[in-house]
Amino acid sequence: MSRTEAAALVVVTIAAGLTYVWNIDERTMARYYSSVVRSMSESWNAFLFGAVDPLSTVTVDKIPGAFWPQALSARIFGFEPWAVVLPQVLFATVTVLVLHRAVRRHAGPAAAMLAAIAMASMPVAAALARTQWPDTLLTLLLVLAADATLRAVGTGRLRTLLLAGVWVGLGVHAKMLAALVVLPALGAAYLLAAPGPLRRRVTHVGVAGVVTILVSAAWIVLVRLTPAGDRPYIDATDTNNALDMVLGYNGIDRFSGGESRSAGTHPFRTGLFATVFGSLATQVMWLFPLALAGAVIGFVNRRRAPRTDAGRAGVVLWSLWFVVVAGVFGVGQINHVCYAIILAPPTAALAGIGLAALIRKYRAGSGQAWLLPVAVAVTTAWAVLLARRSPSFLPWVVPVTVAAGAVALVALVAGLTATRIPDALRRFGPLPAVPAVFLVPVAWTVAAAVPVNSGLPENPAAGPPFAEWRYLDVPARERDQLLVMAREYSRPENLARTFAEPRTELTEPDRRLLHYAGARRGSSRYVLAALTSARAGTFIAATGLPVLPLGGFTGRTPFPTQRQLQQLVVDGAVRFVLVPAVPSGSAEVDAGLAWVAATCVVVPPEAYGVGVPPPNAPARESLYDCAVRRSAP
Structure with missing residues (x-):
């Protein structure tokens, strides 16, 4: 890694970390999760099983893996907001670094840097990093699994692929079955591109799958082997069985509309477009046109590459990750838009790959050089379209983005049509494109450092409060009533009162x-x-x-x-x-x-x-x- 690249990565990482940590106080604490973390920090029995109360009577309604780091931090530093949320900030920041390393393995330093910037620009990541939700740790563990898989693709070593299985298994402890959605992507990338005969690759994937199952089942087995009288009751079950909690309440019920609906929330509309491009779009989909370009270009340019081509394997992994998760979101029950964070790594990786590839084509002056200005125009237009869903939020961002996009297009077109200094323009012409495509997501991400723009701790969401309610899956009359209520809540005096309320103090x-x-x-x-x-x-x-x-x-x-x-x-x-x-x-x-x-x-x-x-x-x-x-x- 060159000094310039290292310095740029440090700047991006520090900027992301400062955004995540800014304004952390009691307003970022979720009461329910705070009770779990406080109890776990005061009792080792509560810590091990994830009890809500310090006497270890009832567990939290999920595997407590994501709360172990928070509880340890609180045990060391005291039960303070900064101590509880500190692991979350670190996890979100490290995710940017690991994604950079993973993309660099197969797409080079330029794509890796742009992917890191894209990941740091995901508004939902900023909203979640400031809370206690398990999705932040889940995302880091899955990116670590992708990184290990891509390394295994290059070496063909079983032990490296087993490490990916361990990361996914730990991801199950963070957020149960949600971690398993990346397995098709990881397995397909290794089976496609790893060296060695097919039989050996299949064997490696099978062994890694066994390791994933063993690691995933560790807490469930521990609960099963512990007498019921020596541990808390397993919440969300009629049987006091941890497997029922994982597979039922946190599994099948999420697709059947069962009793897993979170208290006080309504599900959003199902369907691929209604979910991914509707309720979740402003959280994570700002760079979707570039991500789509990255997938298409990656497959087209490497269609004749050898089977073991690492670049194509990377595109397969990120693309399949995105497709599978989007499909699951399209049919599953979504109660919180912050679930979109799991789409952030593949979107950021593909966007970085796509933008870097388009810039290379532009500078090479090939027949595909026009693709860059087209992609910039489409991406800025898409960002403006999403931003206009909430016209009163950051009202300056739309005109500034339009202006930045216009400047970028003028520079790009001039570089393609100028006759006197085409080489200079072709080299520096793409530079204005970067701020043009990243301006809106960066603005929303930075705005999320203000508590009122990152949602309540019980329902994290970047952007204007309650904006996602328009996508609620309820009868039109009820939705209209809720939107009227949202407008009342959104009045400045009401928001100030709501978000000024300490979350861990009693009325x-x-x-x-x-x-x-x-x-x-x-x-x-x-x-x-x-x-x-x-x-x-x-x-x-x-x-x-x-x-x-x-x-x-x-x-x-x-x-x-x-x-x-x-x-x-x-x-x-x-x-x-x-x-x-x-x-x-x-x-x-x-x-x-x-x-x-x-x-x-x-x-x-x-x-x-x-x-x-x-x-x-x-x-x-x-x-x-x-x-x-x-x-x-």
Whole structure:
């Protein structure tokens, strides 16, 4: 690597890292995930199994691999926003470097540098790097797997391909089955281009697949071998079986519209174009025309290359990665647009390959030199089209992009038509094309450093708040009502209030309620019990105190059962229970809450200093004291 290339890579990496880390504070913390990380940082049992509460009662609703680095950081540096999010920032930044290395292996330094710039310019990456979501680590692990695969393609060494299998297996621990979508791309690239006879290549891919399965299954096997009494209950299951949580709630349900829908969210429209070019487009698709050009040029230019051609293998890997993920998104249930991050690496790689190839053709003065100005025109027009979906967001970006695109086109056309100094113009003419195509995604990425432009921590999204709601898969009337609500939320005074709210601090009523219960807790193991892990997590994230989650994340997990809750009350492990006005959806949990309401005594809100609610105000939840009347089951 030359000094110029190294210096440019350092600049891109530092710029990306500063964008990711800027303005990190409590506003970037998700309450639910924060409770998981805080509990894991205070208890090794909770750490190992990913428990929501420090007493390891119920797990998070996924494999906890992505939260292990966050919990370790919090254990070392303390439970502070910067300490929790620091691993995320590092993962996102390292992803840029690894993608550069992977593309450089097969497409050269120019394509690698442009791919790194493209990856650093992905708005969704900036929005996610500032939160606790597992997608950031997943993306790094999959890019590492791609890098190892491309290295194995060049050497034919099994151990290098096995490393790719390990990375994918670790990706399963970060976000379960989502990591497996890259396997067709990795396997196809190796089978196509690795040296050696076909039988040997097939054997290598098979062995690597076995390693992927073994690494992927490690946590599930650990849970299976641990007696149920020595670990937390597995959330999102009726059977307390980790395999059901991975394959059912986080697997089949994502395609069948089952109960996996995240609390408080609506799914987006399905279909390839409605998803990839609709709800997800402004997160990751700004450079799609260049990515498409990279795929087409890569296949056309290398159609006569030897089977082992590394350049074609790279194009196969990135193209198939994009196609498979886009296809999965087209038929699966998408509740959060930040899922688009998994499309970022192949899009960035192909865009870098395409732009570098077009610049080479332009400078060579070949008959295909006109492809560069055409690609620049189409890419800038596509960026303007996407930006105009939210005309009030960064309103300057459209006219500036149009101007930059015009300057680039003039320079490119002049380089092709000038007769006196064609060599100079042909050499430097492509330079204005780079800012023209990257201007809008860079602007959106930098804007995501402002919390209001990166979504709530519970729903990360780059760009104007609620812009993606136009693609919700709900009846038109309901969607119109939601859009009216979004416009109300988007008023400056409402946004300022919403995004100024610390995510790991209690509201005054909750603070008073917890103080009341804590002061009277006595020898109870839990300060109180609350429906859903998210509600219990509100108290846990703010204080680290043990709060019993009822019903898991959605409230529909049948734990604890009525008998188990009764026994906890009778044994004195639970004294106070928050009973909501709305049923949970789990017959077992609702039966337990009904028993509490019938057996225990409600605590008047004024007793803990909240005051009597207005007569017309809807009842949300009531605090019950089970020490006053503790009837036998």
